Amino acid sequence: MIQNGVSLPNYVKAPFDPADVVTTDHLAAYLDAGRPMLNNYTRHAKIGEGQHGEVYLCYQVNKYPPGHPDRRVPVAMKSVKRDNARDKRLRQLRQQRLPNHPHTPIVDRLGTTEAKIRKEIAIMKKCRHPHVVRLYEIIDDRTRDKIYMVMEYLAGGEVKWKNEHEEPILSVIQTRRIIRDAVLGLEYLHHQGIIHRDIKPANLLWTEDRRQVKIADFGVSHFSYAQRLAAAGKDGGSEDPEDPILLDDSDLTRRAGTPSFLAPEIVYEHTEDTSPGSSSLGDIPTAASSSIAHATSSQSVPGTQRPPITQSIDVWALGVTLYCLLFGKVPFLDTAAHGSEWSLYNVICNRDWTVEETMGSDRIPTGGRHPKADDTEGAQVVRLLDQFLKKDAKARVTLDQVKRNKWILRDIPEPDMWLQLTMPRGRIDVSVDETSVAMSSVRFTWNWNVVSRRISSLFRRSRDHQQRSDDRDARGPVKSDPHVHLHGYESTRLQDTYTAPTSKRDKGKRRAGTVTTVRSSKSLRSKSTERWPVVASASRSTSAIVDPNTTPRRGSITLLTSGASVATSSRYHTISSARPGSSPTDTKPRARFANIFNFNSMTHWRPNKYSNSAGASPTDPSGPSSHRAAAAPPSRRSEEALRKYRGGGAADMSLPNGPLTADRRASSWGQGDQAPIELAEAASLISSYDFHERTAAGVYNAGEKPFAPRTPSRLSTNVATSGEPSCENGDVGRDAEVEQQDAGEEDRKFGPPCFDEDSSTIASADGGWRGGSDDDEDDGEDGVDDICNGLIAFDDDGDENDDGGESSDDDDDDQGENAVTFSPRRRPPPIE
Numbered sequence: 001m002i003q004n005g006v007s008l009p010n011y012v013k014a015p016f017d018p019a020d021v022v023t024t025d026h027l028a029a030y031l032d033a034g035r036p037m038l039n040n041y042t043r044h045a046k047i048g049e050g051q052h053g054e055v056y057l058c059y060q061v062n063k064y065p066p067g068h069p070d071r072r073v074p075v076a077m078k079s080v081k082r083d084n085a086r087d088k089r090l091r092q093l094r095q096q097r098l099p100n101h102p103h104t105p106i107v108d109r110l111g112t113t114e115a116k117i118r119k120e121i122a123i124m125k126k127c128r129h130p131h132v133v134r135l136y137e138i139i140d141d142r143t144r145d146k147i148y149m150v151m152e153y154l155a156g157g158e159v160k161w162k163n164e165h166e167e168p169i170l171s172v173i174q175t176r177r178i179i180r181d182a183v184l185g186l187e188y189l190h191h192q193g194i195i196h197r198d199i200k201p202a203n204l205l206w207t208e209d210r211r212q213v214k215i216a217d218f219g220v221s222h223f224s225y226a227q228r229l230a231a232a233g234k235d236g237g238s239e240d241p242e243d244p245i246l247l248d249d250s251d252l253t254r255r256a257g258t259p260s261f262l263a264p265e266i267v268y269e270h271t272e273d274t275s276p277g278s279s280s281l282g283d284i285p286t287a288a289s290s291s292i293a294h295a296t297s298s299q300s301v302p303g304t305q306r307p308p309i310t311q312s313i314d315v316w317a318l319g320v321t322l323y324c325l326l327f328g329k330v331p332f333l334d335t336a337a338h339g340s341e342w343s344l345y346n347v348i349c350n351r352d353w354t355v356e357e358t359m360g361s362d363r364i365p366t367g368g369r370h371p372k373a374d375d376t377e378g379a380q381v382v383r384l385l386d387q388f389l390k391k392d393a394k395a396r397v398t399l400d401q402v403k404r405n406k407w408i409l410r411d412i413p414e415p416d417m418w419l420q421l422t423m424p425r426g427r428i429d430v431s432v433d434e435t436s437v438a439m440s441s442v443r444f445t446w447n448w449n450v451v452s453r454r455i456s457s458l459f460r461r462s463r464d465h466q467q468r469s470d471d472r473d474a475r476g477p478v479k480s481d482p483h484v485h486l487h488g489y490e491s492t493r494l495q496d497t498y499t500a501p502t503s504k505r506d507k508g509k510r511r512a513g514t515v516t517t518v519r520s521s522k523s524l525r526s527k528s529t530e531r532w533p534v535v536a537s538a539s540r541s542t543s544a545i546v547d548p549n550t551t552p553r554r555g556s557i558t559l560l561t562s563g564a565s566v567a568t569s570s571r572y573h574t575i576s577s578a579r580p581g582s583s584p585t586d587t588k589p590r591a592r593f594a595n596i597f598n599f600n601s602m603t604h605w606r607p608n609k610y611s612n613s614a615g616a617s618p619t620d621p622s623g624p625s626s627h628r629a630a631a632a633p634p635s636r637r638s639e640e641a642l643r644k645y646r647g648g649g650a651a652d653m654s655l656p657n658g659p660l661t662a663d664r665r666a667s668s669w670g671q672g673d674q675a676p677i678e679l680a681e682a683a684s685l686i687s688s689y690d691f692h693e694r695t696a697a698g699v700y701n702a703g704e705k706p707f708a709p710r711t712p713s714r715l716s717t718n719v720a721t722s723g724e725p726s727c728e729n730g731d732v733g734r735d736a737e738v739e740q741q742d743a744g745e746e747d748r749k750f751g752p753p754c755f756d757e758d759s760s761t762i763a764s765a766d767g768g769w770r771g772g773s774d775d776d777e778d779d780g781e782d783g784v785d786d787i788c789n790g791l792i793a794f795d796d797d798g799d800e801n802d803d804g805g806e807s808s809d810d811d812d813d814d815q816g817e818n819a820v821t822f823s824p825r826r827r828p829p830p831i832e
């Protein structure tokens with residue numbers, strides 16, 4: 001196989017490459033022979049429970065004939081509650097306390113589980129890498145109060161690393177493979193501008209065969225344009241990764257992660273000697289991040305500034321992870337009798353770590369904390385740990401250096417090729433609007449007055465745009481999907497890209513990905529927007545660009561013609577819309593207005609506290625321009641920070657190599673020249689290839705295996721051997737029985753799942769998150785929830801809660817009505 005000019009060895013298989021993330025806006029919940037079903041997913045065992053919801057093993061029942069290997073695909077389905085009365089009350093309380101300041105991060109302002117989940121979805125939607133858990137589908141029915149994330153199922157479960165005697169249970173070879181996989185996944189994320197922020201063994205999940213691990217849990221991850229540019233700087237770009245403005249990512253100052261894995265720069269205020277020049281955290285730039293200092297803890301040391309928080313915090317956490325896997329304990333432990341989180345942070349900032357005499361379950365000698373020997377494996381590992389756990393983030397090893405480390409490359413047959421193949425490629429973008437539309441709001445309703453107002457506004461504006469479009473330069477629109485091609489982006493495509501739905505079921509699918517919600521304009525949360533044309537290029541997704549010359553009114557919809565000039569002003573938010581399954585050949589425009597106006601994009605304008613001066617609307621005194629006068633302090637969002645840094649308004653943004661045009665930006669993000677496939681995807685398979693090693697590592701040797709694959713993996717075997725999917729052949733009773741026995745047996749063998757303080761993610765310092773599962777909220781509200789383990793609830797009359805009725809957002813508190821209902825009498829059309 002030859003890929004991008006590199007000839008891959010025979011053992012490299014074609015990479016797994018399922019379609020893009022699907023957003024389904026219709027939910028049918030019902031029982032099938034006693035087995036709960038959501039759309040075409042049958043629910044099986046509960047795999048885990050996090051802060052915001054439960055994760056279930058489900059089987060996707062596909063339209064393949066019975067017996068086909070892909071007919072039933074195991075997936076992990078995470079169910080998360082959007083919002084609820086308690087959240088709402090908390091949010092109101094928090095909003096009262098929060099200063100109304102443009103520097104308040106958007107997550108703070110929303111301050112809900114919903115905001116967190118939206119961000120998680122928006123980030124996961126974009127990630128495509130063999131060592132990052134894939135998101136397949138979002139089931140987001142606006143009439144429900146839960147959202148379902150359908151993910152790749154990792155049957156091997158979390159990476160466990162110690163036994164009850166605090167001894168390591170993984171061999172050194174297994175540890176190396178885990179770290180290698182994590183490095184590749186993390187390098188990909190960093191390349192995209194994503195900081196994971198919660199790297200730890202529990203967030204590395206094994207595949208069923210335990211040959212690979214994948215990074216999971218993006219609940220506290222952070223996407224940053226600035227960080228991405230910083231990463232681009234490494235590639236020879238002109239950006240300065242240390243530039244304080246590029247690092248203006250204030251969201252990062254909210255402490256998130258797991259205490260034992262936090263980097264010193266996150267808890268820097270605990271550093272003992274913090275005088276400039278002598279800090280163990282290195283030279284702290286005094287000018288840096290002044291805007292983020294306000295968010296630091298009350299314990300911050302006067303006269304010092306928080307060191308920049310960069311992707312390096314993930315590198316530190318990976319170092320801590322390596323240490324855990326090798327020695328069965330965390331490197332920084334609070335040994336005080338009445339230790340607290342604070343004393344742990346003191347240890348992290350000020351103390352060195354120790355090294356046991358041996359490492360791994362195979363007890364390979366280390367040579368101590370400062371090994372004298374040069375080339376022993378132990379010495380190599382300790383030196384690598386030294387580089388990982390540098391308190392000064394600037395002195396810390398980079399992932400690229402880790403990949404080139406002797407110990408990491410130790411058992412790779414062709415290291416040069418591996419390095420070449422695993423080079424991260426391709427860029428993605430997670431825009432603010434993508435987090436907004438990552439999931440929609442509950443109770444999305446038609447409001448005919450609004451609809452008619454929108455329609456007339458639509459006519460007016462599209463006429464204006466038609467007139468202006470001739471005068472504009474032909475720069476292509478900024479797009480936020482990595483698969484969008486800028487070239488050949490023509491409005492006529494729209495007209496070739498829609499097939500009218502043929503059934504109600506299809507209709508649901510066709511609507512998937514429609515532009516839905518603009519939070520700041522409540523009136524827009526109507527079905528009027530939902531029904532507007534989805535803009536889809538041949539490659540599934542587009543974004544809209546707003547003409548800076550227009551003066552959109554608050555809450556108006558603006559339509560553009562092809563080739564409209566690009567407004568980089570942040571007051572115009574592009575909205576991506578992705579319609580799964582659309583192809584240039586089988587579709588045509590769905591909107592009745594599409595063929596009248598020939599538009600290819602649409603956008604919403606919304607007032608934005610973070611606006612800068614570009615593109616101000618002189619006719620909108622109540623809009624951002626007036627707000628801006630008051631909002632003089634520098635904007636927080638990194639893209640705006642960059643714009644300011646580059647010299648002011650959108651028009652004169654310039655880089656040393658010329659102006660930062662939309663095309664240049666898009667191509668610098670890798671959106672203009674999409675590689676046929678992700679090279680790294682193919683290459684990373686090599687990292688897990690070596691059957692000898694696998695045997696040596698005890699992957700298939702039950703005697704040596706520290707943890708057997710969990711119940712669900714056995715279930716999948718069951719399904720495979722039975723030939724027919726259980727829900728089809730009525731075998732569910734037996735299946736459930738076996739499942740139960742299996743779970744019991746597993747509990748006996750391995751004990752119930754436990755959460756120790758080393759591995760529990762902490763909430764944001766400002767109390768933005770809460771613990772507890774959804775069920776906390778459900779108590780007394782929908783009792784049947786318990787029957788279905790919190791996933792689905794019956795309603796008394798057995799009717800599905802359809803989205804026909806008029807209702808307002810204010811009804812959100814009504815948990816009983818919003819609960820996902822379960823109708824044994826109503827089923828979706830059978831899967832052929």
Ligand SMILES: Nc1ncnc2c1ncn2[C@@H]1O[C@H](COP(=O)(O)OP(=O)(O)OP(=O)(O)O)[C@@H](O)[C@H]1O
Binds near residue numbers: 051052055759
């Ligand atoms: N794709 C998956 N495949 C298999 N198991 C998974 C998958 N995703 C999550 N899990 C399991 O479900 C558990 C809960 O996952 P979830 O993402 O909800 O946790 P979380 O809320 O992020 O947890 P934390 O409290 O650590 O942040 C995890 O511990 C993990 O073991």
